Amino acid sequence: MSTRRSRSRQAGAGRITDEQIDDLMSKLQAILPEARLGRNDRVSAAKVLQEACGYIRSLHREMDDLSERLSELLSTTEMSSAQAAVVRSLLM
Amino acid sequence: MVALRFLRALSLVRCSGPGARSPSYRARGIRRAAYACMAASAGPRRAWSRALLRKIRRRPGRGLRRPRAVIRRRRPVGGGDPLEVALRRLVPGGGCMEYCRLLEEAADYVKCLAMQVRLMQTIVDSASHVNSID
Numbered sequence: 001m002s003t004r005r006s007r008s009r010q011a012g013a014g015r016i017t018d019e020q021i022d023d024l025m026s027k028l029q030a031i032l033p034e035a036r037l038g039r040n041d042r043v044s045a046a047k048v049l050q051e052a053c054g055y056i057r058s059l060h061r062e063m064d065d066l067s068e069r070l071s072e073l074l075s076t077t078e079m080s081s082a083q084a085a086v087v088r089s090l091l092m
Numbered sequence: 093m094v095a096l097r098f099l100r101a102l103s104l105v106r107c108s109g110p111g112a113r114s115p116s117y118r119a120r121g122i123r124r125a126a127y128a129c130m131a132a133s134a135g136p137r138r139a140w141s142r143a144l145l146r147k148i149r150r151r152p153g154r155g156l157r158r159p160r161a162v163i164r165r166r167r168p169v170g171g172g173d174p175l176e177v178a179l180r181r182l183v184p185g186g187g188c189m190e191y192c193r194l195l196e197e198a199a200d201y202v203k204c205l206a207m208q209v210r211l212m213q214t215i216v217d218s219a220s221h222v223n224s225i226d
Contacts, residue, residue, distance in 0.1 A: 016190070021191070024196060024199075025195065031203055046175055049178075050175055052179060056198075056201070056202060057182065060182075063123060063205070063208065063209060066209065066213060067123035068115075070119075070122050070215065070219075071115050071119035073219045074105065075115065
């Protein structure tokens with residue numbers, strides 16, 4: 001906890017309280033998948049940051065992978081029928 | 093709706109001549125479209141979406157290349173914590189924000205990224221299903 005105060009975070013609009021940071025940390029923690037953080041309510045800030053970075057990296061990799069697969073599928077599929085199938089599945 | 097925007101973008105990639113381009117070129121185009129649609133749907137209220145759209149529109153090879161050292165609007169925040177530095181690098185536009193703002197933007201970015209990934213997975217699954225029927 002003491003390391004937080006040594007960071008230059010007070011510059012800008014007023015002091016930022018530890019409570020505000022805790023609140024934002026818990027919001028970030030809520031977004032991350034449970035599998036990454038376990039079911040503990042109290043997870044350290046460092047753990048949240050670490051898992052957030054790991055999750056973002058894995059999402060970037062998934063985007064790359066899915067882009068490759070979509071590129072292959074576009075070359076073999078009639079897009080209009082695929083689009084129709086997708087719109088149907090999204091509407092259901 | 094981000095889904096329709098992305099489908100429209102995909103159909104444009106398809107129309108641009110599948111025979112003439114390599115699959116990896118098309119894949120890069122699709123990835124760029126995915127990030128662009130994601131950022132456009134988030135709108136200008138988010139710093140990450142603005143930064144992402146700026147980056148996409150400023151593709152290398154188009155016009156003069158801007159020297160990297162020149163004119164940042166704000167000084168990048170010097171990092172002490174390597175985890176904070178890593179997060180700043182991963183979130184678009186994260187280099188110059190206050191810490192609180194970084195956490196807010198990171199949460200929104202993760203949410204939108206996850207949604208985009210789910211959308212693309214749905215499209216891949218549906219298109220694969222269509223392929224297997226024929």
